[in-house]
Amino acid sequence: MLPSQRALFDMPRDVCYLNAAAWSPLPLASQEAGRVGVGRKGRPWELDAAFANTMHERARKAAAALIGADAADIALVSSVGYGVAIAGKVMKIARGARVLTLKDDHTSPVLEWMSRAEAGGFRVESVAHSGDGDWTSAVLAAIERPGAEPVALASISSVHWSDGGALDMARIGAALRKVGAMLLVDATHDAGVRRIDVKTLDPDILIFPTYKWVLGPYGRAFAYVAKRHQGGIPVEQTAFGRKRVVAEDPVYFTDPSYVDSAKRFDMGERDHFISMEMAAIGMEMMAGWGNDAIVARLSMLTKRLAEGLSGDRTNAGATVMDEKLRAPHVLCLGFPQGMPEDLPKKLAAQKVYAAPRLGRLRISPHVYNDEEDVDRFVAAFKTAAA
Numbered sequence: 001m002l003p004s005q006r007a008l009f010d011m012p013r014d015v016c017y018l019n020a021a022a023w024s025p026l027p028l029a030s031q032e033a034g035r036v037g038v039g040r041k042g043r044p045w046e047l048d049a050a051f052a053n054t055m056h057e058r059a060r061k062a063a064a065a066l067i068g069a070d071a072a073d074i075a076l077v078s079s080v081g082y083g084v085a086i087a088g089k090v091m092k093i094a095r096g097a098r099v100l101t102l103k104d105d106h107t108s109p110v111l112e113w114m115s116r117a118e119a120g121g122f123r124v125e126s127v128a129h130s131g132d133g134d135w136t137s138a139v140l141a142a143i144e145r146p147g148a149e150p151v152a153l154a155s156i157s158s159v160h161w162s163d164g165g166a167l168d169m170a171r172i173g174a175a176l177r178k179v180g181a182m183l184l185v186d187a188t189h190d191a192g193v194r195r196i197d198v199k200t201l202d203p204d205i206l207i208f209p210t211y212k213w214v215l216g217p218y219g220r221a222f223a224y225v226a227k228r229h230q231g232g233i234p235v236e237q238t239a240f241g242r243k244r245v246v247a248e249d250p251v252y253f254t255d256p257s258y259v260d261s262a263k264r265f266d267m268g269e270r271d272h273f274i275s276m277e278m279a280a281i282g283m284e285m286m287a288g289w290g291n292d293a294i295v296a297r298l299s300m301l302t303k304r305l306a307e308g309l310s311g312d313r314t315n316a317g318a319t320v321m322d323e324k325l326r327a328p329h330v331l332c333l334g335f336p337q338g339m340p341e342d343l344p345k346k347l348a349a350q351k352v353y354a355a356p357r358l359g360r361l362r363i364s365p366h367v368y369n370d371e372e373d374v375d376r377f378v379a380a381f382k383t384a385a386a
């Protein structure tokens with residue numbers, strides 16, 4: 001199991017930060033890279049013209065390594081929503097078909113399809129589980145429901161942001177393939193932590209941002225686009241998305257046909273080398289630790305949390321999802337009688353941080369947390385919830 005990595009972060013001992021699913025702290029190394037990067041932009045004449053390219057290719061490679069992809073199949077984007085906008089342009093949804101989403105999933109994998117449904121003549125079906133937290137069975141049942149319109153696409157998170165439910169993407173992917181449907185994965189709360197291999201899962205598009213689990217800055221996200229969609233029209237029309245449109249050439253639009261890889265989908269101004277390097281560092285750290293070691297550490301912490309919070313009159317009736325159905329790194333407390341008033345605020349007053357999400361309290365430890373944080377959380381929770 002990975003030991004605590006707290007020393008690599010600027011995290012005082014009296015801070016109990018269990019909120020990586022909202023946004024993680026930047027490692028000290030990324031902060032330093034950001035400072036150096038700002039200095040570089042302050043003296044652009046000293047910078048080699050190829051430097052930005054080195055940075056975005058480094059980030060592309062680091063992102064690819066986290067999900068078992070080839071770097072050429074990764075587009076540099078600014079957000080999950082941007083990646084879903086690519087999907088909106090390249091995926092053709094047949095009239096009369098269904099697009100499956102998860103009930104109360106984050107807006108990013110959902111709203112694109114809601115906004116296109118009426119004009120496109122398709123229906124967005126919001127899949128709910130039966131109250132047991134089993135998202136996988138609910139999605140499989142929706143795919144296979146007899147008599148329903150055909151499924152064109154499932155546009156879903158692989159770990160649900162508000163209850164921490166973990167979906168079995170291998171089974172869902174296989175069921176979708178069987179009916180000829182596409183798969184878009186929002187891997188925001190998954191990539192870097194649970195093992196993902198796009199070569200076996202074979203999603204059509206899979207997207208993740210850097211500012212949460214992979215310890216990076218805002219404004220940097222990565223979209224895997226399967227080769228079968230790489231002939232599509234990108235969201236933005238850029239020079240670098242074309243074979244030869246080069247400012248330094250005497251003729252500008254020499255060859256405006258698109259490049260043959262996911263790079264055609266890269267966002268404009270991808271040369272933001274400051275945050276690109278910061279993003280690369282976080283992803284490289286995650287890859288260096290490896291999925292198994294990270295999962296072992298985080299599941300140990302969430303298990304200790306669940307045990308500390310269970311079966312005690314002082315726990316405000318908090319419930320947790322079955323370990324088999326939840327992600328190893330996210331523990332969401334449900335409150336059948338309602339969350340105690342101001343609970344997150346009362347915790348924050350003790351420098352204990354977790355997030356209220358749709359009536360639950362989402363606790364999300366990362367590699368900088370340890371048993372002392374967990375025990376502090378349990379004690380602070382019992383006082384605040386009393």
Ligand SMILES: Cc1ncc(COP(=O)(O)O)c(C=O)c1O
Nearest residue numbers: 079080081106108157161188209
């Ligand atoms: C499941 C999920 N997807 C996406 C995002 C972020 O989306 P975007 O990068 O489009 O702002 C979040 C942020 O909380 C999230 O929880």
